[in-house]
Amino acid sequence: MDLAAFLLASFLLAMVPGVGTAMLVRQSVRGGRRAALATVAGLESGVAVWAAAAGLGLSVLLVASEVAYQVLRVAGVVVLLWFGVRALFGRHREPDETAGGGFRAGLLVNLANPKLAVFAISFLPQFVPPGASHAALLALAALWVVVDTIWYLLIATLLTRLVGILRKSSLVERISGVALIGLGVRLAVEG
Structure with missing residues (x-):
């Protein structure tokens, strides 16, 4: 197992902006530090679930079953559209009301x-020898969550x-x- 390559790949992949980054920006602007940290915890809990599922071989079922x-894809579409529409047209809450919602938003x-x-089932197995135990995959899954968490904590910070600057304008929310x-x-x- 090439741990250095795994760490580098994990870090580079964490840096690619996506849904998690958009949600973290939204929650940070709405709720400040507390909401940002709660969102990171939610995002990483979701990553941990998929990483553990991949480590245990469970997410293969998702790929095998169209x-x-x-x-899951339709559920993902609904969740993203729901959060997006709320950000565009919803009433903007006070910061103290959004901290608890950050975890739920990130997790969802x-x-x-x-x-x-x-991605979890295609990424993790590349870094273990064929026939490796579930323990090796779970260890990599945990390491992936740690690397991802570090990146998102840097962004949250x-x-x-x-x-303060971003809150003055609802432009970032939009x-x-x-x-x-x-x-x-x-x-x-x-597809």
Whole structure:
């Protein structure tokens, strides 16, 4: 097992902006540091679920079953569109009301992400020898969650330092809403 290659790949993959980054920006702007940290915890709980499922071989069922994949994909579309529409047209809450919602938002976004499940089962096994135990895959899954968490905590720290500036304009809320809707639409039209 090449641990250095795994760590580098995990870090580079964490850096690719996606649904989690959009949700983290949205929650950070809305709720500050507390909401940002809660969102990171939710996002990483979702990653941990898919990573553990991949480590145990369970997410292979998702890939093997077209129906299961499509159900998860539709759920992902609904979640992304719901958050996006709320960001664009919803009433903007006070910061103290959004901290608890950050965890739920992060968790929902990653649990309803079929790409994360498929990615987990294609990414983790590359770094263990054929026939490796579930323990080796679970160890890599845990390491992947740690690397991803470190990246998102760095982003959360940066965002919370800028949150005063960002809160003055609802532009960031609108941009994150458009991004979430766009990601939802993209997920809907992809096969």
